[in-house]
Amino acid sequence: MLDRLEHALRARPERPAVLSATRTGATRVRATRGELAELAQAYAAALHARGLRPGDTVGVAVRPGPRALAVLLALWRLGLRGAVLDPGAGAEVLRARLALARPALVLADAAAQAVAGWARTPARRARRARLELPELAGLGPVATVGPRLPGCAPALGTGAPCTGVPVYGGTDDADAVIVFTSGTTSRPRAVVHSRAGLAAGMDTVASLFTADPASGGQGAEPVLGGTFFVLVPSLTRGAPVALPARSPAVLARQLRRLRPRDTYLTPPQLRDALGAGARFGGRVWTGSAPASAALLDRVRAAGADQAWGVYALTELFPAAAVESREKAAFTGPGDLVGAPLPGVRAAVDGDGQLLLAGPAARDRYLGEDPDPWVRTGDRARLDGAGRIVLEGRCKDMVLRRAENIYPGLYEPGLHVPGVELGVLVGVPAGDGDERLVAVVQPQRGVPEPALRAALSDPLRRMGTARPDALLFARIPLSGRSRKPDRAAASALAAGLLAAGRGGPA
Structure with a gap:
């Protein structure tokens, strides 16, 4: 390409x-x-x-x-x-x-x-x-x-x-x-x-963008997105690419004027745009950070024909994708990220870690020997249909009273209507033990008492993994993709609890 x-x-x-x-x-x-x-x-x-x-x-x-x-x-x-x-x-x-x-x-x-x-x-x-x-x-x-x-x-x-x-x-x-x-x-x-792996990844992205028969794989309808994997396939098929505005308010106006056929924004960009009153159309894609079913539903409610969550890693982009309706219909534990895309093979090792392979996978780590399997660091299972269901990070684990708790397995339950973002973090409790704390970032204008009531049932369903405390705060983000910074969120939770903020979950 x-x-x-x-x-x-x-x-x-x-x-x-x-x-x-x-x-x-x-x-x-x-x-x-x-x-x-x-x-x-x-x-x-x-x-x-x-x-x-x-x-x-x-x-x-x-x-x-x-x-x-x-x-x-x-x-x-x-x-x-x-x-x-x-x-x-x-x-x-x-x-x-x-x-x-x-x-x-x-x-x-x-x-x-x-x-x-x-x-x-x-x-x-x-x-x-x-x-x-x-x-x-x-x-x-x-x-x-x-x-x-x-x-x-x-x-x-x-x-x-x-x-x-x-x-x-x-x-x-x-x-x-x-x-x-x-x-x-x-x-x-x-x-x-x-070179072959990079080309294969772009071919996969191109197949996603042109999957709609109505587009015919051609045309000059604009695409909104700033990544290399958006620019190259779009320009190759003749579509101009608009770089997303940094200001949420300007981004909302940009979307209204441009009316892109395909939009690729990270979950934080989507949340900020929705908070600024953005309206969408066509297909919206998001990745680089967890995208809940609630967020994808909000995007569709804001006018998008389809809202897709893309599961990708630095080592393999993209690996799987799921549309909002399929994700919302999933009722099992964990986070459904979709079926492996064509050419991608998925397996789970003896420790429950997701392994991926395919033409777009990285060749190796610099200074190391090639390995056909990418060890994702994600705990996962494959359901009866072969879809990937994430169950948390192998390293993102909280040890509470000798019980291993994987936050990613339970965090989807925090994303009830009115929640912008929610994470579970461990706060040191002495002797190597930890307290499990739910940190929830409300959407603008949503009162905390209403959210506490909406979260009562999801928290109860967590059983032995129920958090010790519930805090409402803005969750720190980090990196180019603006993912939740778990270490910073844990430090924030510790400080708020020490100051007497928060209450029992």
Whole structure:
């Protein structure tokens, strides 16, 4: 698909490719299809002129948008391996990740350099160390993509001749991208996807987007979403992609004006948009964090024809999907995330951990041997229809009075009408024991007494896993996908309980 995308962009160069919203929600064109193709070609020429060759690693810290996509297309064309960097991860974490990936060059926009603290380095100090950025000594030079701000690294430059730039002709099992995941500062962990695996994942996403016969798999209906896995399939089939506005109020106006056929937002983005009065249409997809049946139902109630929850991992995107009606009809314990998508194989090991395999699975972890099975870290079972039902995280466990309690098995019961988000966390109670606390974030305007009454029956049905306390508070989120930060939620719960807040569940 990535090979086809360049041809698709040049076939209709005058058409919009990437869109964004003004404060009023009106659409503006960030890049046409021709501009995107030219930018990718210019980046490829600049990287080739710097001496980078197939198999070299390039670190990428560029905000989602036309430049980030053009960089990744250039890396693909040259057979380079892209290491996705999070500049906000902290200096020690970032240095450890760079030391593991060993990039020959880091491409970063001005915002990423400012967040990472790189751009604040005095220029004379950099000259004295004979490095663009001395913080990355021995870890590769840095080049700025896009406009430079004072103190930024030198520009990548796009003036190199585009003629004579080779197109990668190697094997599909070569590395394409590195994405950092779990691990520690001393031992970071990174997922490595091959070119074949990355292409397979995009084909799967494309099949989801074009599953509706009414679309015919073609057309220029806009798609709203900012991830690489949304941009590439959509642009390949001719649809422009609108980057979601950051402000919930602007996002609500953007949705009203744009009326996208397909929308991909994370659960926190959906909750914020719904709180701002957003209306939807067509199909809405959400993932990167748990999406309850109640949230999907709210999306449909706000006008969507379909609301889908996508189960995906850094190691395999996507793995399963479930539509709101199917999820709402599920009455068993656990969280139904759907049947494995075509090509995905699922199994459960002796400890109850979900294992996944398929063409889109990661090749290996950096520095480790390949393994066909992805160990998800999720406890799960396969029901009679072969669907995946999550039962909690293997590591997200609360030990209370010698009983192992897996929060994910019971958290779906907290999502009654009026609940924005709910988690179960352990709070230390001495001697290695823990208290189990339900932390619930109400929807705006919903009174706590009404929620406490609505939660009484679900809490009673938890049996021996019933929480010791119920707290109402805003749940901390973390990471790019804005998932619940369980450690921070546990610390918050401990502080509120110590202050006399909350009550028995």
